[in-house]
Amino acid sequence: MAHRDRISNLPEELLLKILSSLPAKDVAVTMVLSKRWKFLWTLVPRLEYDHSMYQDDVDGSSRFSRFVHSSLLLHEAPFLESLRLKLDHYSCAADIGVWVKTAVKRSVRELDIEINSPSLSTPVLLPWSLYSEGCKRLVTLKLSHTTLVDTSSSSPASFTSLKKLSLVHMKYPSQDLF
Known part of the structure; x- marks a missing residue:
């Protein structure tokens, strides 16, 4: 008797909701399950990346x-409901900026950045698009554990839809440090 895949028969909306509760690493591997699942992971509106689940390569690239x-x-x-980045001291500040900029372009609704090693050698410069009308x-x-740097932009920060703001263990360096 052939085994029936009952979960694949669920509506796509429900499958995406289930996948949204998993870390991105686990979501991506679902592409090997079947033809239906091959690209389903690319539609998940909630992404969570946890650096502790990876080991760095010997050559230093991550x-x-x-x-x-x-x-x-x-x-x-169509849009990014949530992006959670749980990072450690191996994370590159420039990479974090690119990821945030990408999330902003995808109209992210919830952004959560937690750096578990507050001693990054370079402060994390969040792109101005995060603070602006973009x-x-x-x-x-x-x-959490990030450094907010004044980008000296002529336009003020604008969070027109922001309802919840959490800043934990933040650093606010003076301009002469850069």
Whole structure:
């Protein structure tokens, strides 16, 4: 008797909701399950990346960083409901800026960045688009162990939809440090 795949018969909306509860690493591997699942992972509206689930390569380049870059590049959901980045001291500040900029372009509603090693050698420069009109849909912003740097932009920050802001263990360096 042939085995029937009952979960694949569920509506796509329900499958995406189930996949949204998993870390991005686990979501991406579902593409090997069947033809139906091959591209389903690219439509998941909630993405969570946890650096602790990866080990860095011997040459110093990070498999984690490459995975986040490629999966965000392939992501095709109409908008990004949530992006959670749980990072450690191997994370590159420039990468974080690119990921945030990508999320802003995807109209992210909830952005959560947690850096578990507050001793990054370079402060994390969040792109000005996060603070400006380019991020009109952002409802929740959670930052932990990051450094906010004044970008000296002529336009003021604008969070027109922001309802929840959480800043934990933040650093606010003086301009003469840069």
